[in-house]
Amino acid sequence: MKPKAGLLYEFMQTQKKRTGWIRLLSLALGIMTIAQAALLAQAVQQVFVESAPVRVWIPIVAILLGVMLLRTWIAYSNGSIGLRIAADAKRTFRSKCLRWLTTQPLLFARQGQTGGKVSVAMDAVDEADSYFSQYTPKMIEASIVPLMILVVVFILHIPSGLILLFTAPFIPLFMALIGIQTQKKSEEKFQQLAQFSGTFLDSVQGLVTLKLFGRAQAQQKQIEQRSLSYRDSTMGILKVAFMNTFALETIVMLGIGIVALELALQLVVFKTMRFHTAFLILLLVPEFYNMLKNVGTAFHGGRTSLGAIRTIEALLVEGTGAAKAAASTTASASAKEHNGKAAGSSTIISHAFHGSELKQAESSSVIAWHDLQFQYGDHAENFSLHAGSLAIPQGAKVAIVGRSGAGKTTLLHLIAGLLKPSSGEIHFYNQQLTPEQEASWLDQISYITQHPYIFAGTLAENIAIATDREVTRAEIVHAAEAAGLATLLTELEHGYDTVVGEGGRGLSGGERQRLALARAFLKQPAVLFFDEPTTGLDLHTEHILLDSMKQLSQHATVITIAHRLHTIRDADLILFVEEGTLVATGTHDQLLATVPQYAAMVRTQRQEVLA
Numbered sequence: 001m002k003p004k005a006g007l008l009y010e011f012m013q014t015q016k017k018r019t020g021w022i023r024l025l026s027l028a029l030g031i032m033t034i035a036q037a038a039l040l041a042q043a044v045q046q047v048f049v050e051s052a053p054v055r056v057w058i059p060i061v062a063i064l065l066g067v068m069l070l071r072t073w074i075a076y077s078n079g080s081i082g083l084r085i086a087a088d089a090k091r092t093f094r095s096k097c098l099r100w101l102t103t104q105p106l107l108f109a110r111q112g113q114t115g116g117k118v119s120v121a122m123d124a125v126d127e128a129d130s131y132f133s134q135y136t137p138k139m140i141e142a143s144i145v146p147l148m149i150l151v152v153v154f155i156l157h158i159p160s161g162l163i164l165l166f167t168a169p170f171i172p173l174f175m176a177l178i179g180i181q182t183q184k185k186s187e188e189k190f191q192q193l194a195q196f197s198g199t200f201l202d203s204v205q206g207l208v209t210l211k212l213f214g215r216a217q218a219q220q221k222q223i224e225q226r227s228l229s230y231r232d233s234t235m236g237i238l239k240v241a242f243m244n245t246f247a248l249e250t251i252v253m254l255g256i257g258i259v260a261l262e263l264a265l266q267l268v269v270f271k272t273m274r275f276h277t278a279f280l281i282l283l284l285v286p287e288f289y290n291m292l293k294n295v296g297t298a299f300h301g302g303r304t305s306l307g308a309i310r311t312i313e314a315l316l317v318e319g320t321g322a323a324k325a326a327a328s329t330t331a332s333a334s335a336k337e338h339n340g341k342a343a344g345s346s347t348i349i350s351h352a353f354h355g356s357e358l359k360q361a362e363s364s365s366v367i368a369w370h371d372l373q374f375q376y377g378d379h380a381e382n383f384s385l386h387a388g389s390l391a392i393p394q395g396a397k398v399a400i401v402g403r404s405g406a407g408k409t410t411l412l413h414l415i416a417g418l419l420k421p422s423s424g425e426i427h428f429y430n431q432q433l434t435p436e437q438e439a440s441w442l443d444q445i446s447y448i449t450q451h452p453y454i455f456a457g458t459l460a461e462n463i464a465i466a467t468d469r470e471v472t473r474a475e476i477v478h479a480a481e482a483a484g485l486a487t488l489l490t491e492l493e494h495g496y497d498t499v500v501g502e503g504g505r506g507l508s509g510g511e512r513q514r515l516a517l518a519r520a521f522l523k524q525p526a527v528l529f530f531d532e533p534t535t536g537l538d539l540h541t542e543h544i545l546l547d548s549m550k551q552l553s554q555h556a557t558v559i560t561i562a563h564r565l566h567t568i569r570d571a572d573l574i575l576f577v578e579e580g581t582l583v584a585t586g587t588h589d590q591l592l593a594t595v596p597q598y599a600a601m602v603r604t605q606r607q608e609v610l611a
């Protein structure tokens with residue numbers, strides 16, 4: 001089965017009891033519809049044709065009223081079961097979307113526009129409603145009630161039955177033709193809505209930057225264009241819906257007209273039919289067509305909803321597919337690794353460990369990689385990184401060094417598991433990193449960038465997000481103090497309960513870094529990744545941060561992108577990256593002595609500091 005059919009099929013399997021009830025009630029609805037027509041025909045026959053006394057027709061009218069009430073109640077019950085299925089469906093789909101968004105591998109969480117994903121989880125799920133609340137009950141009714149009416153009409157008068165039989169198929173035929181077009185348009189509409197939402201959220205988040213660069217107007221135009229194309233596609237669907245209704249009404253009118261003409265001929269000209277029979281058929285025929293016509297309207301809504309359900313499925317399938325792709329890439333990378341080991345490692349000038357040494361070192365290493373390669377996108381001209389093979393011993397202080405654009409961040413992201421290698425393998429504690437192991441890996445690391453994200457919430461909450469275990473206020477205070485946040489906190493009126501992040505109090509660059517460090521202190525990770533967080537800070541703040549970082553690093557393996565000479569000199573192992581290749585590894589003194597490019601880079605840095 002195609003994965004696209006999965007979500008709907010899976011859900012409908014859980015609703016068998018309710019759909020069973022709808023079937024049963026539809027059967028009762030068919031009986032009530034026929035009974036209502038028969039009683040009405042009987043009452044009219046008694047009152048107007050036979051001029052029967054009141055006592056004869058009053059009970060008929062009373063039963064007729066009862067049947068009408070019962071019919072209304074059955075139709076209402078069917079609708080309310082549909083609504084309950086729809087409510088369940090929305091809850092299920094939304095929780096699936098949210099679970100997917102929160103549990104998907106980090107690599108995929110970083111892809112795509114946030115606004116687009118939110119739009120699928122919110123709008124597409126809402127749009128799925130009518131498939132369950134209208135389309136499903138109406139379809140079940142339509143597969144039962146018209147059939148019952150048709151049988152009764154056939155029993156009463158075969159030619160009328162034949163007219164119904166020949167005209168009825170035009171309705172589903174039309175519905176199918178128009179429905180397919182509606183579904184396509186609906187899928188288009190959701191793509192446009194996702195794009196529109198994505199652009200909108202991006203623009204709101206980057207409003208200050210846009211204003212500063214005088215680009216707010218241009219962005220406004222882009223939003224306007226996207227909203228117009230969304231409007232156009234909505235109007236396109238409405239156009240199809242109106243055409244649909246018009247076509248259906250025409251077919252229904254023609255059908256009823258033909259039957260009425262035929263009945264009139266039999267009744268008045270040929271006098272081969274009783275008034276009661278003709279009137280009963282005339283009452284049943286509109287019921288028959290109306291039922292099919294209602295399906296037409298529900299079908300249109302159902303198709304639109306189906307487009308939305310497909311969009312949700314695409315989001316969910318994309319996640320699992322992408323995770324599988326990641327796993328298979330790692331597996332195929334493993335094969336490549338064994339085939340082409342020599343070629344990959346030849347680019348490395350000097351290593352901390354080589355060949356059999358590497359194998360041995362791996363056993364005590366926290367991170368090791370083999371013939372690691374990465375490229376952004378599929379184009380050959382895109383930046384690519386060749387990181388060879390290396391093992392990082394537990395507890396090492398590693399500095400990634402290189403000129404701007406050399407590929408330091410790319411290497412750090414790759415070994416932190418934020419980017420998927422194009423080929424090669426990464427091992428953590430002797431285990432290959434696969435998407436399945438991502439959660440346990442992420443549990444053991446902290447990654448501190450130059451721009452840590454501050455969530456809307458209190459300072460305490462922002463520190464506590466570092467771990468999913470329950471933390472006490474004392475632990476938070478301890479982490480904050482260790483990160484050098486104590487002075488700031490004494491100055492704040494609400495202390496740890498001060499609201500920061502979006503809509504809250506602003507934090508300086510240094511304070512943000514300290515907050516990020518406090519998170520790491522609380523987490524106490526085994527591996528710490530730093531994207532030189534002290535860059536751009538004044539010397540005093542830098543010293544506070546460096547002290548905290550040293551303390552934090554005591555029991556962890558540290559891998560940091562280093563720009564400053566003192567960070568580089570303090571490292572146990574330096575990874576020197578040049579133009580996308582990890583060209584050398586070793587201590588500062590080793591590299592100074594053996595790698596001229598490194599010596600040149602250090603000289604330039606010294607001159608810059610002196611200047």
Ligand SMILES: Nc1ncnc2c1ncn2[C@@H]1O[C@H](COP(=O)(O)OP(=O)(O)OP(=O)(O)O)[C@@H](O)[C@H]1O
Nearest residue numbers: 376377382383402403404405406407408409410411
């Ligand atoms: N998502 C991306 N898609 C394509 N190319 C990218 C992407 N991210 C980075 N690059 C390119 O990869 C190259 C290396 O970037 P990277 O950020 O790793 O360098 P860096 O050494 O960390 O630089 P810096 O010291 O200036 O931060 C650059 O040429 C950059 O333009």
